[in-house]
Every structure is written in structure tokens, then in C-alpha cells.
Amino acid sequence: MSKLTPMMQQYLEIKARYPDALLLYRMGDFYELFMEDAVTAAQILEIALTSRDKNAENPIPMCGVPYHAADSYIARLIAAGHKVAICDQVEDPKKAKGLVRREVTRVVTPGLVVESRNLSSKDPNYLGAVAEARGTFGLAYLDISTADFQVVEVVGQEALLDELHRVSPKELLVPEGWAAPWLERSCSQRDMALTWLEESAFDRKRCEERLIEHFRIHSLESFGLQHMGPGIQAAGAILEYIRKNHLGDCTHLRKITPYAPGDFMHLDEATVRNLELLSSLSTLGRKGSLLHVLDATLTPMGGRRLQRWLRYPLVRLESIRYRQEAVAEMVDKGSLRASVRGHLGKILDVERIMGRVSVGTANPRDLAALARSLEILPQIKELLAEAESPFLQDMAADWDDLEDVASKIARTLVDDPPLSLANGGVIRRGVDPELDRTTRLALDAKSWMADYEVQEREKTGIASLKVRYNKVFGYFIEVSKANLALVPDHYVRKQTLVNAERFITDELKTFETQVLEADEKRIQLEEQIFVELRGWVAQEAPRILAMAGRVAELDCVACLAEVAATCDYCRPELDESGVIEIRDGRHPVIERFLKDGAFVPNDVMLDQEENQVLLITGPNMAGKSTILRQVALIVLMAQMGGFVPAARARIGLVDRIFTRVGASDDLTRGRSTFMVEMQETAHILLQATPQSLVILDEIGRGTSTFDGLSLAWAVAEYLHDYQDRGVKTLFATHYHELTELADKLPRAKNYNVAVKEFENDILFFHRLLPGGTNRSYGIHVAQLAGLPQEVIVRAREILARLESGNHRPPERHPGAPAGKRSRKKAKTGFQMSLFQPSLEWLRDEIAALDLDRMTPLAALQTLYALKEQIKTGPSGK
Structure with a gap:
């Protein structure tokens, strides 16, 4: 240290307090990085790596970025998974005696970003924290850029992972020394930064004190947190993390909202993925997802709120109807909808502007934009005065024009202020x-x-x-x-x-x-x-954020109405009957990518008396998966409070939607396709209730035919008989043998997706019809997929032989092209082999079977065993 300059000594002293962050050290017009930080940053930012004291024996690596453009560089470092500590000059260099004093003024982490340019406008940016007590996990999460602060408690690791998937925090805080490899693995798979905090940050008593002090309340009963344990610890840890990272008082954080898992429809990770709610499996992005189709919001706040409505559909009838009636009014009153949306389009991201105001980083243009946005509020209030639905009437009654805030900002700032205060020209004449x-x-x-x-x-x-x-x-x-x-x-x-x-x-x-x-x-x-102006505006954060929330909800209602009116959706009837009746239902995403009128609608009837398990057969490409998914999406959209793509729909409330659609190897966790399939199926069977909706597509494909058929049969029986009430289930399968279940289970029905065979071609009608089918048309589909013609011809030969009962494929010459019959003449006559075993034992085995008492599954297992014995002989040799 004695050989270092005073400046480098200061740098090292500050760096020692932030060892896990890249330190941006302000020197004049640049932020400099030194030593290992410089090497790391130069590689990520693709900037030149130089050195300090180049002639020294061990020159110090360094690189730098202009301070006025630092935000974009910081964003790239954060995106690469690093924390960044910003070290500023905290005294005037002209007045400094000796070395200028410097301090870290802020630490930026993946969960503590407030700058709009570093955030996706319609996606939340959550910082999460997890605590655990006796198997109950508390999960708190905060978007500091919008003040959205939520907390929930769940039981078990699986429930926590499902909730983490729905929330998708960018960064997750956990206590040091907490051994949770399953959580680390999950965070790694989701690109979620994991940050370990000292255990004192999660101390129950201290966390409660932090919450009470920050929110200025007498007790946690003010927010309904008094019965929580690990939830309080998680929320308190977030506040401690904010304090440690110099985010200031965060005056915009004025409330925390607790909720229970049962307050909303349960959607596990597989369901969110399989239904492509937030991202498409084909594009791996928003395009092609349900969110892409529904999001016609005009404000960033509305876009984020709509995403939450989609992640958390409602389960209480009165709450759904409250929201749905507002959507219906907006659908019916097209001029009102158009006027409201016209004004909403002029409102900027008030929530995130207030986030920057509260942490002290808002610039003059932020406040000017805030004022312009607030000036729109009185005009919207006038439009809401004519509303008739309770939702919109309540909103109008609680409307705050915020004219005092908009007026004070407008009176203080010039009309078009510069971005920075550096050169002045911000304050209007006459203010001071x-x-x-x-x-x-x-x-x-x-x-x-x-x-x-x-x-x-x-x-x-x-x-x-x-x-x-x-x-x-x-x-x-x-x-x-x-x-x-x-x-x-x-x-x-x-x-x-x-x-x-x-x-x-x-x-x-x-x-x-x-x-x-x-x-x-x-x-x-x-x-x-x-x-001073910014501080005054920060004190008004509760009022401003409350109005930002109302604007977001109004934007969502108007958005759902706009989509309903544009896409010819109907208003669903909702009740608690357990009946799901859909007439001319359509898939909301697929129909948008087809020509007008090209999508074939279908009827579906599910209830708990006669049509509880629908067994759907039909070839690939016929549309089975589309029908399954569209039923689930229609139910979900209805419970969001929106309209649905159908001519008519009656939806009995569903508490959970489960899907098992397709599978792939999970190599990172050492799981085969079949293991993934079985684990997802097990999750459904253990978590489903009589009020749930289950979507199963091709259970048992990942193993042998008889194993798969047996498992599919048993799963269907289990769901039909569950708690003597059963679970509403749509079950698509290639196992045509399952159609026999409709004769054995009173609430099971067969359906098939219609096709018509014409010579060697088939036509897909995509129409769901009563009754089963006993053909897969796999060779036809293979032909449509472009397999070579000789392969198709040969496959048809083999299929004809197998269907005739002969399980030995027709012979062909070695090297002969596939599909050409062998030219070798067949031998005439028949000669039994001298050593051919007798099959008398097989006749005796079959005669001894008591078929009247055998279950279908036992019969299949017996048949499978007999087949194996035919191959090896009765002795097994």
C-alpha cells in the first residue's frame, strides 16, 4: 500500500467494502475501473483495456467509460450478471484540500434497476427474497421502479418454484448458509441472479421493525401481515438490501400487498409454458403467445398490469363479474372506449418516473413528462362520469386529478427542459x-x-x-x-x-x-x-402511484374490450356449476395467424355428470392439441374478466389448470423424456382437485407400447374416479384402445377429430365429433411431412402385413430399394420345423383366465406377459 498513490489507496479502501461489485470510480469526466474489475468490464463492454503506470514493474489494468453515458454501460454489466457500485466525487474538486472525497452513492444490481432505458417497458423487474420456517416458504418481491411490493407464503419446494416461475424475479435474496441446491439449480435455469445475504438480514424481529419503521405504521395488522412468518422475513430482507445499496428512503414504497395462493387460479410452470401464456415455444419470445394477442394496452403501466392479470386469473365469482362488467360496457360503448384510449395513449410511464423521483435520479425531462401525463387525468375523469358499471363508477369516485402536482411542476420548469442540470436552463423565470x-x-x-x-x-x-x-x-x-x-x-x-x-x-x-x-x-x-421540487413530488408519491394504478387498470379494461370488439369475442357466462360449455370455440392465438374464416371452431362440453373425461383420438396434424389448448385458454381468459373467442361460452369456475403437453429430455438434471412426462403427470395427479381442469396430450409415449397404454389407461381411470367426483379432463391419445373406457366409465366420452381418406391421401377437417377412431393415419402424415416415396411404399407394405395378423414384415433382398418387393420366389407348400414348439400351453393359459373378474389393466398386463412367453417359450428359455 505504501507504494500506491493516495488515489489508488482511496480506491482500494472503497473497493474492499464492495468486493462482489464492479466499482465505477469517478475521475473527472470518466468512471474508471481498475485491476480485476477492469479486465472483466473491458471484455463485457468491448472497450480498450489499458494500464496505469505503464512503466511500472506491475502496471495496474484500467479502463473507463464517460460518466454522461454511463447508464448504457452499466446496463450491459448488469445484463451480464454483475453488480455495479457507483463511486462519485462528493465534494467540489475546486474546493477540495488534497484528494477529492469519494463515496459509493448507489449499487446497481439486477433487481435494483430504475432507469427506463435499462428496463423493458411492459415487463416488471422484480427483486425477490425467500425465507423458510418448518416447510413454509415466504416469498416477497418488489419492483423498485414501480413500487409494486407483494408477499405470499406457500408450503413446499414445488409450490415455491411454481410461484417463482410466475413472478420471474431478476434477482433473488436468500440467507447465507441456507443449503438449497434445488433452488440454486432453478435460478440458474431461469437466468435469475442469486444473492446471499447475512442471516441477520432475515431476523424475524428486525424484519418486523424495519417494515413498521419504513411504512410508518403501528403494527403489521395495517397491511394484514400479522399472521405471516417467513413472509415478513423475506419482505424485511428486501428493505435491508435496499438500504445497504444506497437507494435512499424510497418514499414511493408506501404499501406491501399480501396474498394467498388460493386467491387466484393456480398455474404451474408446465401450464404457463405449454399454454404459451407469456412466450411462444416456437419463437421463444412474446410473439405467438397469448400475451402478444391480448396486449393492446397503451401505457407501460397497463402492459405490466395486464401481464399480472394473465399470470393470476381470478377465482371469486364476484371479482370476475366486477371486472367483466366494465369490459362489457367498454365493448358496448365504442365511442367511450375510443376516447378513453385516445387519452391513455398520451400518458407516459408514471410509475417508473416516480421510482426515479424517489431514489433521486429523476432528471428535468422526467418531471416535465410527469406533468404532461398528469394533465390528461381531468379529461379522463370527464369521460368516466358517464360510466354505468360498478368498476368504472368506483374508479371515477376515487379519481384524483392531481392538478396541484401538474401545476407546480409546470410553473417551475421551462416548457422543454434539457435532460441535465449541468448547463442550467431548467427553471422558469419568475420562480425565484x-x-x-x-x-x-x-x-x-x-x-x-x-x-x-x-x-x-x-x-x-x-x-x-x-x-x-x-x-x-x-x-x-x-x-x-x-x-x-x-x-x-x-x-x-x-x-x-x-x-x-x-x-x-x-x-x-x-x-x-x-x-x-x-x-x-x-x-x-x-x-x-x-x-426541492423533486423532493416535494416524492412526498406526493402515494397519491401519484395510486392514480398510476387506476390508469393501469383502466388501460387493461379498455384493452380487453378493444380486443373483444376487434376479434369478435363473446361475453362468457360464469357460475359455480362446474360446467364448461363452449360453442364455436376458437384458439385465440392460432386464429390470428390464419386468414379470416380459415380457423375451424369447435364445441366442447365438460361437466361432472356425463362428460367429465373426454377421450379425443385422431391423427397428428388433425388439431387435437389445438382443441385442448383452446379450451384451457378460453377458461383462463374468462376468469381474467375478459371476453372469449367463441359464439357462446358458459364457464364453471376452475381453481387450477394443469397441462401435460409434449416433453423433451432435461439433460441438465439427468431426466429422460419419459421421466419428465411422468413427473409432470405425477404433479397433476397429486395436486388436482374436483374443481380443476386437466389437459393431457399423449400420456405414455416415452416408453413401450404396452407400458404406455397401461399408464394412460390407469391415469384416465384415476382422474375419472378421483374422490368419487372426478376431475374435468381432456385426454388426447393415439392409443385407440382407450376408447373402450367410454363403455366402462360412466362419465367418460369418446370424441375424434374428423378426417377423410381419399385414395392414398387424407383431408383434415379439424372438427371435433362424437365417437372414437381406430386409425392413426401415421403414414399419411409422414407423406405430408415429405418422407421419400420409397419409404412410404415400404411402410404401407409392412402395415398391411401387420394388420392382417402377421407380425413378420415382408422380406426384401439385401440392398434392394425400400418399397420394392423381393424377387425371390416364395416356396410352395408348408413344412413345420422339426423343433417348432407346441402352443398347447398357450391354449391352456387362455382357457384358465377369468375374464369377468379381470380389470382392463390386468388383462393388458396378462396379454403382455403371454406375448413375451410366445417369444421365449413357456419355460422362459
């Missing part, structure tokens, strides 16, 4: 007399000189008196020699010329000093007034 005088001195010295010249001519009676300025002598008064007798005594001679004398006065000296200091003082005064 001292600022006006200083601004005039700094920017309009010539006018002052002209006024002063007129003033002095009147006082002295010297008509030719002049006030001048040059770089050598500064400001002075020039009087011709003919008028020297009129010069007042307080004039001080400064220079003698041939025909004139130059003088200085105390007032002129003062003016000169003021002019020289005026620019700096002007900027200081503007900054002071702006910071």
Missing part, C-alpha cells in the same frame, strides 16, 4: 428572484451594462458616459476629458487615455465579481430549486 437576477447577470450582462449606463448618465449629467468591458481591465466607466469636472467623487480612476479617463465604482466591481461567479451560482440555484 435571486435566480432571475443571477441568470440575467450570467446570460444578459450587456443589458445590465446598458441599464447601468443610462442610470449613471442620469445621475452624473454626463451624456457621453459609456460603460465598457475588455478582457484586460474588465468592466469600467469611460468619461471624455471635457466632462471630467462632472465625475462624482466615488468614481475611482483606473486608466488614463489621450482623450478620456476610465473609472471603476464599487457597484461595478460588485457586478464584475457577480458576473464571474454568476454562471456557477445560477447552476447551483437551479439545482437547488429542482431538487
